[in-house]
Amino acid sequence: xxxxxxxxxxxxxxxxxxxxxxxxxxxxxxxxxxxxxxxxxxxxxxxxxxxxxxxxxxxxxxxxxxxxxxxxxxxxxxxxxxxxxxxxxxxxxxxxxxxxxxxxxxxxxxxxxxxxxxxxxxxxxxxxxxxxxxxxxxxxxxxxxxxxxxxxxxxxxxxxxxxxxxxxxxxxxxxxxxxxxxxxxxxxxxxxxxxxxxxxxxxxxxxxxxxxxxxxxxxxxxxxxxxxxxxxxxxxxxxxxxxxxxxxxxxxxxxxxxxxxxxxxxxxxxxxxxxxxxxxxxxxxxxxxxxxxxxxxxxxxxxxxxxxxxxxxxxxxxxxxxxxxxxxxxxxxxxxxxxxxxxxxxxxxxxxxxxxxxxxxxxxxxxxxxxxxxxxxxxxxxxxxxxxxxxxxxxxxxxxxxxxxxxxxxxxxxxxxxxxxxxxxxxxxxxxxxxxxxxxxxxxxxxxxxxxxxxxxxxxxxxxxxxxxxxxxxxxxxxxxxxxxxxxxxxxxxxxxx
Amino acid sequence: xxxxxxxxxxxxxxxxxxxxxxxxxxxxxxxxxxxxxxxxxxxxxxxxxxxxxxxxxxxxxxxxxxxxxxxxxxxx
Numbered sequence: 001x002x003x004x005x006x007x008x009x010x011x012x013x014x015x016x017x018x019x020x021x022x023x024x025x026x027x028x029x030x031x032x033x034x035x036x037x038x039x040x041x042x043x044x045x046x047x048x049x050x051x052x053x054x055x056x057x058x059x060x061x062x063x064x065x066x067x068x069x070x071x072x073x074x075x076x077x078x079x080x081x082x083x084x085x086x087x088x089x090x091x092x093x094x095x096x097x098x099x100x101x102x103x104x105x106x107x108x109x110x111x112x113x114x115x116x117x118x119x120x121x122x123x124x125x126x127x128x129x130x131x132x133x134x135x136x137x138x139x140x141x142x143x144x145x146x147x148x149x150x151x152x153x154x155x156x157x158x159x160x161x162x163x164x165x166x167x168x169x170x171x172x173x174x175x176x177x178x179x180x181x182x183x184x185x186x187x188x189x190x191x192x193x194x195x196x197x198x199x200x201x202x203x204x205x206x207x208x209x210x211x212x213x214x215x216x217x218x219x220x221x222x223x224x225x226x227x228x229x230x231x232x233x234x235x236x237x238x239x240x241x242x243x244x245x246x247x248x249x250x251x252x253x254x255x256x257x258x259x260x261x262x263x264x265x266x267x268x269x270x271x272x273x274x275x276x277x278x279x280x281x282x283x284x285x286x287x288x289x290x291x292x293x294x295x296x297x298x299x300x301x302x303x304x305x306x307x308x309x310x311x312x313x314x315x316x317x318x319x320x321x322x323x324x325x326x327x328x329x330x331x332x333x334x335x336x337x338x339x340x341x342x343x344x345x346x347x348x349x350x351x352x353x354x355x356x357x358x359x360x361x362x363x364x365x366x367x368x369x370x371x372x373x374x375x376x377x378x379x380x381x382x383x384x385x386x387x388x389x390x391x392x393x394x395x396x397x398x399x400x401x402x403x404x405x406x407x408x409x410x411x412x413x414x415x416x417x418x419x420x421x422x423x424x425x426x427x428x429x430x431x432x433x434x435x436x437x438x439x440x441x442x443x444x445x446x447x448x449x450x451x452x453x454x455x456x457x458x459x460x461x462x463x464x465x466x467x468x469x470x471x472x473x474x475x476x477x478x479x480x481x482x483x484x485x486x487x488x489x490x491x492x493x494x495x496x497x498x
Numbered sequence: 499x500x501x502x503x504x505x506x507x508x509x510x511x512x513x514x515x516x517x518x519x520x521x522x523x524x525x526x527x528x529x530x531x532x533x534x535x536x537x538x539x540x541x542x543x544x545x546x547x548x549x550x551x552x553x554x555x556x557x558x559x560x561x562x563x564x565x566x567x568x569x570x571x572x573x574x
Binding site: 074077078080081083084085087088091213216217220224227228229230238239241242245272273275276277279280283290417418419420421486489490493494 | 504505506507508509511522526529530531532534535539540541544546547548549551552555556558559562563566567569570
């Protein structure tokens with residue numbers, strides 16, 4: 001049987017299974033908002049762990065990371081720094097966000113920030129930033145899915161059609177079962193993608209080099225330029241190393257699909273255990289990615305730009321059995337879909353809760369908002385597809401761009417979660433975010449990465465300086481609100497911590 | 499305007515909190531420039547047949563996971 005038939009068949013089977021999970025999740029829904037948006041705030045450790053890691057690792061981990069090792073060498077092992085930071089951020093900040101969400105019934109990140117800063121301007125600003133930049137992330141995943149289907153079918157299904165099919169499937173199970181469907185499919189996807197990338201890399205390294213150690217020896221001998229920093233093209237300069245470490249940790253954790261996950265944990269112990277252990281999965285997924293990218297640079301040299309992102313599937317098609325190739329490409333599909341569905345869900349939640357429920361139709365039934373959420377998913381699908389077919393770019397560039405936007409929420413979030421010192425004000429927060437956005441425009445487009453430092457970090461520095469200075473002479477949140485919110489954080493961290 | 503005074507959460511208040519914070523930051527700095535681009539930036543000596551930079555960073559990352567798990571066990 002030809003490889004493309006097996007690969008396509010396995011992906012179709014996988015997609016059918018996710019649809020079935022969506023239907024089953026639909027039958028378990030209670031119909032209230034928290035159930036549809038937040039899994040009823042009762043996600044246990046295993047489900048939450050797999051949904052967080054599956055949402056964090058995406059098409060980028062499967063395709064972009066191999067491409068990055070291929071092009072820039074061992075410098076991409078910097079990835080370990082941002083996966084470790086994700087764990088630490090979850091442990092320290094995620095636990096506080098969970099506690100506040102539980103105490104005050106927050107559903108979206110903007111709920112928390114608008115409540116503390118007592119400002120609808122903060123709510124709208126945060127909602128807009130959240131949606132604007134994570135739509136880019138939809139594009140990343142959709143592009144990755146298009147690549148995978150296009151490769152799996154040996155070009156028989158076009159990139160655009162592949163993207164559309166997988167977007168529709170993800171939207172279907174999300175509309176059917178809400179966050180429960182997302183979490184259930186993420187469990188499957190999280191396991192499948194991890195096993196797939198490890199098995200694929202190990203098999204390829206034995207097939208092509210006689211084993212992983214021999215692969216490393218070959219790279220050290222034939223491509224020593226890939227073995228040191230800053231890499232053959234000088235990409236991993238110190239500034240870029242630091243910038244990517246911050247951007248791909250804080251910048252991803254502060255995206256709404258990750259923040260909303262913190263609200264859904266069943267208890268504080270779960271979220272802290274999550275923080276301490278997620279780096280194990282996240283970091284070790286890049287070990288096989290190094291084998292794929294570096295080995296690919298030896299056996300299949302000459303791929304450039306977006307073509308380098310295809311190194312893993314290209315190697316599989318040439319050197320692995322059809323069944324293994326099919327199973328691994330289905331794993332790659334899982335990697336992209338698990339992030340895509342999470343972002344679709346988060347954007348739907350933000351638009352429904354922060355915009356529609358707040359400003360368009362405040363006093364409708366919970367069932368009404370669930371229906372509106374489903375309509376918004378369709379709209380997001382159309383926008384995501386449109387962006388995907390009209391823009392093509394290198395995956396990692398898009399990921400860091402979306403991370404740079406979400407990073408601008410950092411001063412505001414720290415202001416809520418870390419009592420002590422002078423509190424930021426609503427004017428300070430809004431002015432800081434706007435200044436950060438303007439700086440992003442300059443440091444990402446007009447004059448990219450000044451002085452070798454990532455534009456997102458420049459945005460964060462300007463944002464923080466403006467937020468602190470404006471806050472120094474504008475009205476702070478009321479003492480009652482500060483006491484209520486910071487008092488809750490104090491009780492959680494230094495009280496009983498339950 | 500006057501704001502309610504509360505001890506800062508940016509500074510640890512317990513011995514275990516201090517240990518976890520300092521250990522994480524100190525080890526994390528080993529995985530950051532300039533250490534990565536100078537001291538660690540070499541292939542030789544290889545360790546178990548793998549390049550030095552790769553193994554050194556793996557050891558640092560593993561140590562950081564160890565700090566997080568230690569903090570969890572100590573209830574930090």
